[in-house]
Amino acid sequence: MDTLDLARWQFAITTVYHFFFVPVTISLVAITAGLQTAWYRTGKEKYLRLTKFYGKLFLINIAMGVVTGLVQEFQFGMNWSDYSRFVGDVFGAPLALEGLLAFFLESTFIGLWIFGWDRLPRRIHLACIWMVVLGTQLSAYFILAANSWMQNPVGFRYNAERGRAELTDIWAVLTNKVVLVTYPHTIFAAFMVGGAFVAGVAIWHLVRRPGVDTGAFRTALRLGAVIVIAAGAGVALSGDQQGKVMTEVQPMKMAAAEALYESEKPASFSIFTVGTLDGSREVFSVKVPYVLSFLATGHFDGEVKGINSLQQSYEQLYGPGSYKPNIPLTYWTFRLMIGVGMAAAAIAVWLLWATRRGRAPNRLLVWLALPLPLLPLFANVFGWVFTETGRQPWLVFGLLPTSSGVSPGTTSGEVLTSLLGFTVLYGVLAVVEMKLMFRTIRGGLAGTSPAPEPDGPDDADKPLSFAY
């Protein structure tokens, strides 16, 4: 493998791994903030104990998200220096906004929240966790704006002399039509994971620890399930919007998602397609008529461009070469994203039904505890693999091919070192993190203490059991 392949593998591995923690963080902090607000409003102790329990799980999770996020920021310069030179003038601005507006907010207020339980007035302490929520939302928006620019570059001009893209309109970058649909889609998808996580943990406790904190975990189970269903509806609606934008700005990605080789009017949605290995035509498929036309254009008889005709027009536009992404990969990740996401929503409906009107859940439902959060988590991963590999062979669509972005001076030995280093490190950390998660989950609400009163002004600081 050459430097380019190694750098791509490293980006894929470190980014997918980072994103295992992102959706849980985004949603769990908001759910924790909601639980704490419920405690603040009602004074019911179960909400406080759930806040501390899920808050601790959130902290275990965000620690991994933060440290693996560091790699993301360094990696652009380390492995993709020519990309950085090409896009820095445009792409740097949302990254700078993310750092200054979001990361400072998150890190500072998380410290205040962890250590501030007995030091801050309740109302201020509650505001701290909401500031963290705001930070995660801003962070998501800015980084998605940066990514959306790579899918659909706007608000720039190309400077041929410097060989780079230059920002002409920051507002256009921040209101790119791609980010406007991608942001809600990503956030709803994150809430599917967080809701499923809360419900999965709760079902495990209800079945395996009957009679222990049943009331609190019933609340958590039903809350989590409702979040999964509501967020699932949001994912579907925003995904539908996203499909239409994608058809408009990246028609090749839509065609690859459907393995649609020839243009169709009206186009059918493929349930199952097998193509030839070189990806030039289909061999066998099962299709539902009119559905793809509707998904892509909003009309049942709209025309959807096929891979082969797009390839021809791109050759005329950009010169000879292949402009097709890896079609089996885009086709299957697109389907798996939808499939496993729908499965999670179905499980959530089932759990809600099984626990209706105070019913105790069936013992067998404990087997859903683990798949329930993992399904939407993998839907997130499939979605990202789809949208990023579907952009290929472009790094910035229509402007910069992936092969032109890699660091020219970096050796394959260096990239291999960091690739292996991060992979081994991330593997070990995954084991440590999972064991700590499971341990904390098994511990249940027993470790959560009631709220202490804020200290008097003369007390010295004491280390807190909640923190270190």
Next chain:
Amino acid sequence: MELTTVWFVLIAGLWIGYFVLEGFDFGVGMLLRVLGRDEPERRAVVTTIGPVWDGNEVWLIVAGAMTFAAFPEWYATLFSGFYLPLFAILVSLILRGVALEYRGKRDDLVWRSRMDWLITVGSVVPALLWGITFANLVRGVPLDASHEFVGTLGDLLNPFALLGGVTFVAVFVAHGAIFLALRTTDDLRQRANRLASGTGLVAVVLAAAFLAWAQSLRGDATSAVVAAAAAVALVVGLVANRLRREGLAFAGTALAIGLAVASLFVAMFPAVMPSTLDPAGTLTTVNAASTPYTLKVLTIIAAIFTPLVLLYQGWTYWVFRKRVTVEPVAVEAEP
């Protein structure tokens, strides 16, 4: 002032903020197993930086992001050229961050001891490597006419850079010890104070040697004055430490670090990465910069939000201003 100069100053300011703030939490991390003799003491030591270390580290992230946005060429050449040191810094910061967050999540002495080792190593290694990196920035690195780094790892490990690395470690140890004396009580406070005196002497000697060498390599009257001021601030800080004026001592080391880093940036200006080969390869605030429009946008953003960040980060330090006492804690050995 040109916007490119404004952004050079702002990025220098972000690095100064990073080293002043993370400097003491690196120092605390290095001293964790030296000053903390048992679990209750170590817990107290970690708690002094608990609420703030993550926010301190964000200064690094923002310095990186701002460099990417304002000086893409600088970001690209620096990060790809210093590949292996930056990789090692990342690994160390990952282990350190996870260990800091996970140490208290289990009531298990073996677990905590392991995490403490990771915190120590994860504090020494980045301090050393940042010193090596900044020394090389001042000294210059082999860049070709297209600003591409053409050196090897061996080029980065020159004697001047190694002195820079050791200096960063020594200064952060003293800075961390003084911070601990300021933030703890009783016996721990006394020991931190004594340790700061001893390590402070080493730090002064190394820092003086490093800054003088840096001035002889690249520098002018202004940078020499700033470097001398840094040395004076460090000495004032250590004298204050002897006199048990802990607040003044911490202000002294904080100022010393800030001025020392500033002197390095002043010495470099207007270069951001001087080339030791072709002078045309040197990256400057002008040829590395983004367009005036982008710099204008960034300036507006920074002008609005930086004061806000300083305000709420300052408030955090105010909220957690009280000293941390050593409390007996119920930690059981793993059954």
